[in-house]
Amino acid sequence: MSDIISLAPKKTAKDFVSDQEVKWCPGCGDYSILSQVQKVFPDFDVKKENYVFISGIGCSSRFTYYMDTYGFHSIHGRAAAVASGVKATNPELDVWLISGDGDSISIGGNHFIHLMRRNFNIKYLMFNNEIYGLTKGQYSPLSQKGIVAKSTPYGSVDEPFNPLELALGAKSTFVARSLDRDPKHQQMIFKRAHEHKGTAFVEIYQNCPVFNDEVFSPYTEKDSKREECLFIEHGMPMVFGNNNDKGLKLDGLKPVIVNIDSTNSINDLWIHDERDKTKANLLAGLFDNVSLIPHNPRPFGVFYVEDRPTYEDDLTAQIAAVTAKKGKTSLDKILSGEKTWIIA
Amino acid sequence: MNTLDLKSGKVTDVREAENIVVRFSGDSGDGMQLTGTQFTDTSAFLGQDISTFPEFPAEIRAPIGTVAGVSGFQVNFGSKEIFTPGDMYDVLVAMNSAALKTDIHKLKKGGILIVNLAGFDKKNLKLAHYPEGINPLEDGSTDDFIVYKIDVTRHVKDALATSGLGNKEMERSKNMFVLGLLFWMFDKSMDYTIGFISDKFKKVPDIMNANITALKSGWNFGDNTEVFKTRFKVDVAKLSPGVYRQITGNHATAIGLICAAEKAGIQLFLGSYPITPASDILHELSKYRGNGVKTFQAEDEIAAICSAIGASYAGALGVTTTSGPGLSLKGEAMGLAVITEIPLVIVDVQRGGPSTGLPTKTEQSDLLQAIYGRHGEAPMPVIAAATPADCFEAVYEAARIAIEHMTPVIFLSDGYVANGSEPWRFPNAANLTPINCTFITESNNPDGKFLPYKRDDRGVRPRTKPGTPGLEHRIGGLEKQDETGNVSYDSVNHEKMTHLRANKVDRVADFIPLAKVDTGKEKAKICILGWGSTYGAIKTATLELIAEGHDVAHVHLRWVNPFPRNLGELLKGFDKVLIPEMNMGQLCSLIRAKYLIPAESYSKVQGLPFAVDELKSKIVETLNSK
Numbered sequence: 001m002s003d004i005i006s007l008a009p010k011k012t013a014k015d016f017v018s019d020q021e022v023k024w025c026p027g028c029g030d031y032s033i034l035s036q037v038q039k040v041f042p043d044f045d046v047k048k049e050n051y052v053f054i055s056g057i058g059c060s061s062r063f064t065y066y067m068d069t070y071g072f073h074s075i076h077g078r079a080a081a082v083a084s085g086v087k088a089t090n091p092e093l094d095v096w097l098i099s100g101d102g103d104s105i106s107i108g109g110n111h112f113i114h115l116m117r118r119n120f121n122i123k124y125l126m127f128n129n130e131i132y133g134l135t136k137g138q139y140s141p142l143s144q145k146g147i148v149a150k151s152t153p154y155g156s157v158d159e160p161f162n163p164l165e166l167a168l169g170a171k172s173t174f175v176a177r178s179l180d181r182d183p184k185h186q187q188m189i190f191k192r193a194h195e196h197k198g199t200a201f202v203e204i205y206q207n208c209p210v211f212n213d214e215v216f217s218p219y220t221e222k223d224s225k226r227e228e229c230l231f232i233e234h235g236m237p238m239v240f241g242n243n244n245d246k247g248l249k250l251d252g253l254k255p256v257i258v259n260i261d262s263t264n265s266i267n268d269l270w271i272h273d274e275r276d277k278t279k280a281n282l283l284a285g286l287f288d289n290v291s292l293i294p295h296n297p298r299p300f301g302v303f304y305v306e307d308r309p310t311y312e313d314d315l316t317a318q319i320a321a322v323t324a325k326k327g328k329t330s331l332d333k334i335l336s337g338e339k340t341w342i343i344a
Numbered sequence: 345m346n347t348l349d350l351k352s353g354k355v356t357d358v359r360e361a362e363n364i365v366v367r368f369s370g371d372s373g374d375g376m377q378l379t380g381t382q383f384t385d386t387s388a389f390l391g392q393d394i395s396t397f398p399e400f401p402a403e404i405r406a407p408i409g410t411v412a413g414v415s416g417f418q419v420n421f422g423s424k425e426i427f428t429p430g431d432m433y434d435v436l437v438a439m440n441s442a443a444l445k446t447d448i449h450k451l452k453k454g455g456i457l458i459v460n461l462a463g464f465d466k467k468n469l470k471l472a473h474y475p476e477g478i479n480p481l482e483d484g485s486t487d488d489f490i491v492y493k494i495d496v497t498r499h500v501k502d503a504l505a506t507s508g509l510g511n512k513e514m515e516r517s518k519n520m521f522v523l524g525l526l527f528w529m530f531d532k533s534m535d536y537t538i539g540f541i542s543d544k545f546k547k548v549p550d551i552m553n554a555n556i557t558a559l560k561s562g563w564n565f566g567d568n569t570e571v572f573k574t575r576f577k578v579d580v581a582k583l584s585p586g587v588y589r590q591i592t593g594n595h596a597t598a599i600g601l602i603c604a605a606e607k608a609g610i611q612l613f614l615g616s617y618p619i620t621p622a623s624d625i626l627h628e629l630s631k632y633r634g635n636g637v638k639t640f641q642a643e644d645e646i647a648a649i650c651s652a653i654g655a656s657y658a659g660a661l662g663v664t665t666t667s668g669p670g671l672s673l674k675g676e677a678m679g680l681a682v683i684t685e686i687p688l689v690i691v692d693v694q695r696g697g698p699s700t701g702l703p704t705k706t707e708q709s710d711l712l713q714a715i716y717g718r719h720g721e722a723p724m725p726v727i728a729a730a731t732p733a734d735c736f737e738a739v740y741e742a743a744r745i746a747i748e749h750m751t752p753v754i755f756l757s758d759g760y761v762a763n764g765s766e767p768w769r770f771p772n773a774a775n776l777t778p779i780n781c782t783f784i785t786e787s788n789n790p791d792g793k794f795l796p797y798k799r800d801d802r803g804v805r806p807r808t809k810p811g812t813p814g815l816e817h818r819i820g821g822l823e824k825q826d827e828t829g830n831v832s833y834d835s836v837n838h839e840k841m842t843h844l845r846a847n848k849v850d851r852v853a854d855f856i857p858l859a860k861v862d863t864g865k866e867k868a869k870i871c872i873l874g875w876g877s878t879y880g881a882i883k884t885a886t887l888e889l890i891a892e893g894h895d896v897a898h899v900h901l902r903w904v905n906p907f908p909r910n911l912g913e914l915l916k917g918f919d920k921v922l923i924p925e926m927n928m929g930q931l932c933s934l935i936r937a938k939y940l941i942p943a944e945s946y947s948k949v950q951g952l953p954f955a956v957d958e959l960k961s962k963i964v965e966t967l968n969s970k
Contacts, residue, residue, distance in 0.1 A: 018818070020818075020830065020831070047813070048813075048816065049810070049811055049812055049813040049814070049815075049816060050810070050811055052658075052810045053818075054654070055820075057821075064818055064820065065818050065820075065831060067818075068816055069816050070810035070811075070816050070817065070818075071817075071818035071819070071820070072654070072657055072684075072818070072819055072820060073818065073819070073820025073821060073822065074650065074653075074680060074820065074821060075650075075676055075677060075679075075680050075821050078646060078647070078650040078677065080647075081615075081642065081643075081646065081647035081648075081650030081651050081654070082650045082651065082653055082654035082657070083654060084640070084642075084647070084651045084654060085613060085615060085640070085650065085651035085652055085653065085654025085655035085656075085657075085658065085660075085662065086654040086655070086657060086658040086810070087654075088613065088638055088640060088651070088654075088655065089611060089613055089638070089654070089655040089658035089659060089660045090658045090659060090809075090810070090811060092811060093658065093810050093811060110643055110644060110647070111643065111646075111647055111650075114642075114643040114647070315638065318633055319633050319634075319636055319638075322633035322634045323633070323634045323635075323636070325634075326634040327634060328634055328635050328636075329632070329634060329635055330773070331602070331603055331606055331773035331776075332772060332773045334599050334602055334603070334632075334635075335599065335603070335770045335771065335772075335773060336587070336589055336770060337589045337590075337591070339385070339389070339589065339590070340587050340588060340589045341388070341389050341391065341587070341588050341589075342586070342587050342588070343391055343580075343581075343583045343584070343585050343586060343588060344585055
């Protein structure tokens with residue numbers, strides 16, 4: 001513990017509330033996410049002026065205006081590229097990227113995968129409502145196949161992405177999933193994401209009450225939640241069900257649902273290891289539609305964590321190494337180059 | 345004239361010339377670019393003025409021996425000031441049949457043709473699509489020239505017989521043999537090139553020795569064989585006294601950006617996606633890690649500009665480099681930089697378009713895209729470089745205006761100035777124009793809340809950066825309320841902001857030089873108005889026409905948006921205005937629209953720069969027309 005007592009009063013959630021009126025639809029899941037972020041921020045050891053929020057386009061991306069921090073509301077799909085430039089220029093900044101499913105995975109898909117592999121130390125919150133909200137209700141690349149939306153009156157024939165598999169495939173070093181209607185879980189995940197040094201990708205199931213209402217209700221509503229959700233925790237067995245009476249077992253590399261009873265004890269279950277990428281992929285692959293009979297539960301929590309140098313650290317180290325070896329070249333030397341001649 | 349060559353004692357024809365144009369032409373794999381560069385650098389070091397024009401195919405290695413694979417390097421060097429690489433060649437080196445076929449039409453009558461005989465066998469003639477039984481060296485078609493047929497391949501193999509190298513490796517040195525011969529012909533020292541080879545191949549002594557041997561045997565071949573009756577004498581140029589270096593446009597662009605960032609006291613960040621002919625700027629800047637230069641090879645053109653916008657937002661000089669197709673992709677993000685009023689330099693090295701077009705050829709057809717090519721009312725300053733060395737000053741000015749006026753700026757170069765080179769009397773760092781980059785750290789509002797869009801008397805908003813306590817604020821692509829920068833959908837406010845942004849760009853004109861006559865006099869009978877890389881050709885044509893007694897003047901624009909304040913008045917003083925451009929008349933449309941004068945367009949879209957002679961004919965024709 002430090003002996004130095006800070007004289008500045010500890011920040012509260014209110015310190016992160018901007019003077020702008022929040023304009024999301026009543027009942028929108030975005031409110032909860034905004035509120036949880038504002039609640040956890042005072043706990044982080046970051047100067048307020050060092051927070052930067054960068055967003056793309058979509059309902060979620062208005063988030064930037066509601067945080068009393070530095071913020072840049074950029075263009076559709078490009079927040080990851082803007083954030084990369086910010087972080088490369090000033091690694092001291094605490095950069096948070098706010099995006100939606102269309103913004104991240106459709107128009108911004110290219111930037112999304114490249115951000116993951118580069119591993120800038122950026123916190124990436126993807127609000128997934130499986131629909132285009134701001135353009136008034138077209139299906140997104142995360143919408144379930146068959147969805148009837150504005151642009152698919154006869155149902156979508158598009159196969160959706162599994163965003164966590166995509167992130168893992170793109171070499172993301174932190175992959176997690178949470179829910180708008182579970183504030184405590186969100187706060188825990190945001191703290192975990194913030195602790196991680198690298199790109200932390202968090203998918204948040206977020207209800208759009210206007211265009212895709214209750215699409216996640218099996219995972220959020222009291223009567224079905226415990227049957228449909230598998231809350232994963234590092235080092236803990238995978239238990240779910242109304243009475244914590246079900247679990248996941250691994251049969252080789254195949255997850256199998258078992259009842260916890262005299263034949264299967266809790267000790268036989270799959271123990272979550274968030275450092276195991278193979279198993280993280282298996283977990284991410286638990287993506288069954290609830291209408292399937294039977295179907296696997298949907299996992300929530302931190303799927304995967306990996307320590308890998310960040311892009312900005314490698315860049316800074318390279319600059320230091322080259323500078324140490326070659327020194328800084330003076331402008332006059334740069335201007336003259338290696339070979340000159342004189343005309344008298 | 346016939347003189348006695350004192351050194352060898354042989355009688356030779358020594359031609360004195362003010363300038364000579366040499367074209368090295370061969371297969372992509374023949375090393376013509378390297379040969380030309382070495383010849384050029386040597387000429388420059390000897391104090392001659394030069395201008396070069398490298399021309400290479402879009403394919404990296406088109407099939408050997410075909411016309412598609414011909415790579416050329418043209419250099420004009422002389423004792424007078426040189427502004428272009430020359431229209432026609434005095435000397436053509438053709439390493440194979442395809443090279444001859446491609447370039448022979450521009451060899452002057454009486455000019456010297458040097459061919460590598462090995463490139464004119466049956467196979468090579470066929471690859472160049474000469475009809476069966478036709479050999480241009482034997483059918484009389486080259487009778488207008490002094491032709492030297494040399495079996496370069498055999499001579500090189502003879503010279504390297506004891507080198508222990510294989511056939512293929514020996515053949516690779518044939519360009520050095522040719523270079524040695526040319527050095528003899530123009531009485532140039534081989535020292536510079538020997539130094540270059542020694543350095544380049546210091547780790548492979550066999551190759552180093554082979555190249556030096558080939559170079560020297562080329563020289564000796566000229567000196568000993570008495571085949572060559574002609575040598576040339578070109579004096580040193582009367583350039584302004586000073587220290588010079590050789591520079592290409594892309595290299596000058598790279599170091600101009602480094603200087604601007606350092607003079608402004610901020611980091612340089614380049615977000616770029618490789619594209620011909622702009623990639624060399626990325627390559628060059630990536631070497632300067634020791635100076636803290638951050639180059640970021642982005643996943644695409646859009647990420648490139650967006651990362652640069654992010655970098656500028658965080659306090660750097662954000663730069664993105666591209667060519668026409670990339671500029672199109674960056675359009676939306678440019679709009680973001682316009683509305684957020686963030687400094688940004690966008691470098692467009694133009695090439696032949698549309699689409700992939702002519703990627704290795706030059707054109708000026710992105711002018712209107714640069715000025716207007718965005719959604720919404722999104723004006724930004726646009727500056728264009730006139731020559732390779734001018735890329736330095738023009739991009740430095742672009743950065744200065746971007747930083748001091750909080751605006752994205754487009755810098756236009758093109759394939760011709762980007763790859764061309766010239767001697768440059770480079771400035772001292774201390775003499776560079778200062779760039780004032782101020783980040784405010786305290787609120788500009790006595791009542792408290794920071795006003796990120798409160799402008800100064802130039803219409804420029806304050807710059808701050810994340811990490812500054814107390815100035816937390818939000819910016820973005822939505823229309824902002826005047827002064828506060830908060831999102832506003834108010835219609836009157838939108839119109840006001842649109843005008844404020846436009847006025848800010850317009851007022852840049854108060855911070856740039858007035859237009860003036862470059863060559864000739866004001867109120868001449870005809871003004872040749874140019875912009876960008878046509879400078880050398882227009883200047884040369886104007887100088888020659890004035891010498892021939894015509895009343896011609898040349899005005900050249902550096903800033904194409906905004907125009908210099910006096911441009912309309914200046915142009916109205918001439919009887920006629922002719923605007924040569926390597927496009928369909930884009931500047932001409934702007935001039936006619938803005939000043940309501942009957943300017944005439946002279947358009948060329950062949951992927952090639954203007955020839956001086958064609959310009960002169962057009963100017964005289966225009967002068968004589970009613």
